[in-house]
Amino acid sequence: MRYPLTSHFDRVPLAHAPTPFEPLPRLSAFLGGPAIYVKRDDCTGLAFGGNKTRKLEFLMAEALAAGADTVITTGGVQSNHVRQTIAAAARLGLKSEVVLRRVVSWPDAAYAASGNVLLDRLLGAAVHILDANADAAATMEEIAARVRRQGAKPYVVPLGGSNAVGALGYVRSIEEITAQAEDAGLNLTHVVHAAGSGGTQAGLAAGLAALDSPARLVSIAVLPAAAELGRQVADIVPGVMARLKSTKVVAPAHLAVNGDYAGPAYGQPTPAMIEAVTETARREGLLLDPVYTGKAMAGLFALVRSGELGRGHTVVFLHSGGAPGLFAYPSLFDGSDAPWPAVLKAGGKLL
Ligand SMILES: *Cc1c(COP(=O)(O)O)cnc(C)c1O
Numbered sequence: 001m002r003y004p005l006t007s008h009f010d011r012v013p014l015a016h017a018p019t020p021f022e023p024l025p026r027l028s029a030f031l032g033g034p035a036i037y038v039k040r041d042d043c044t045g046l047a048f049g050g051n052k053t054r055k056l057e058f059l060m061a062e063a064l065a066a067g068a069d070t071v072i073t074t075g076g077v078q079s080n081h082v083r084q085t086i087a088a089a090a091r092l093g094l095k096s097e098v099v100l101r102r103v104v105s106w107p108d109a110a111y112a113a114s115g116n117v118l119l120d121r122l123l124g125a126a127v128h129i130l131d132a133n134a135d136a137a138a139t140m141e142e143i144a145a146r147v148r149r150q151g152a153k154p155y156v157v158p159l160g161g162s163n164a165v166g167a168l169g170y171v172r173s174i175e176e177i178t179a180q181a182e183d184a185g186l187n188l189t190h191v192v193h194a195a196g197s198g199g200t201q202a203g204l205a206a207g208l209a210a211l212d213s214p215a216r217l218v219s220i221a222v223l224p225a226a227a228e229l230g231r232q233v234a235d236i237v238p239g240v241m242a243r244l245k246s247t248k249v250v251a252p253a254h255l256a257v258n259g260d261y262a263g264p265a266y267g268q269p270t271p272a273m274i275e276a277v278t279e280t281a282r283r284e285g286l287l288l289d290p291v292y293t294g295k296a297m298a299g300l301f302a303l304v305r306s307g308e309l310g311r312g313h314t315v316v317f318l319h320s321g322g323a324p325g326l327f328a329y330p331s332l333f334d335g336s337d338a339p340w341p342a343v344l345k346a347g348g349k350l351l
Contacts, residue, residue, distance in 0.1 A: 016045035021180035033304035034313035047087030050321020054169030055161035068155035104267030115328035160197025164239025170203020194296035202236035205254035220299035226259025272298035289322025
């Protein structure tokens with residue numbers, strides 16, 4: 001695989017790449033619309049993988065160049081980003097301290113103990129858990145100050161690894177996607193993905209522009225504040241284009257985020273997410289996640305059903321990982337025949 005846009009940047013190899021690009025024939029037939037393919041960035045290989053591993057290849061290169069020995073980052077209790085950051089630090093012989101906020105209230109006892117947070121502890125991080133409204137940035141600064149006083153050198157990875165350096169990981173992913181689609185003789189029309197902190201979208205949008213690809217980016221927000229998320233993406237993109245030394249114009253539509261499938265809040269399930277996760281598991285043996293890719297796939301289902309995506313289109317769904325989060329929501333996926341379990345109806349506000 002050649003990477004004309006990203007091969008000359010400092011990068012620590014952490015990901016198993018290129019990740020596979022595969023057809024989803026049974027899901028395509030079920031939906032009866034476009035040909036659907038999946039880009040398996042859930043298979044990046046680092047401690048169950050996911051999209052953050054690609055960003056961390058560039059971020060960790062920056063950390064090592066700065067002589068850092070301690071990595072600090074933040075996220076929710078079930079953050080995939082935090083899990084992959086701790087694993088990257090372990091792999092490179094660095095210490096890690098992480099600040100987790102209880103941003104999601106969810107009744108399964110497993111939420112606070114299993115899935116990603118279990119792996120964070122196993123991977124050896126010092127884990128600090130704060131309430132939802134606590135100031136994670138301030139806490140990370142306090143930790144960094146203490147680390148410096150102890151004579152060590154901290155490196156703070158931003159939420160989601162989403163800055164112009166981390167976003168280079170998604171320029172690299174779209175380099176793979178466009179090459180793999182071309183090798184398969186496909187005329188790719190749409191790239192569908194989940195958007196959370198903006199770095200993935202910024203990298204994909206910048207890469208599509210720099211590559212002159214006609215494919216359209218369909219970004220599905222996993223939290224209701226889609227307009228604010230779009231502004232974050234727009235903030236990151238210029239730094240990515242500057243690093244690429246590209247003067248191409250990023251399509252304004254590629255800075256927009258669709259908030260129609262986010263549900264009431266980040267990490268709160270929707271019936272459409274449960275349907276998408278369940279159908280994808282049973283028709284393709286492919287495990288999505290409840291917080292990100294399940295909502296993005298629910299968006300893809302809806303766009304096919306509304307006719308916006310149809311025959312004649314060729315769609316790649318970016319699987320950005322997150323399946324460890326399934327174990328935080330056991331009551332949603334226990335195989336009961338109800339359209340969705342009673343726990344989702346409990347309190348109404350969850351819908
Ligand atoms: C973080 C994450 C995303 C969103 O990526 P951003 O760059 O934060 O927008 C999507 N899917 C999964 C599984 C993630 O962990």
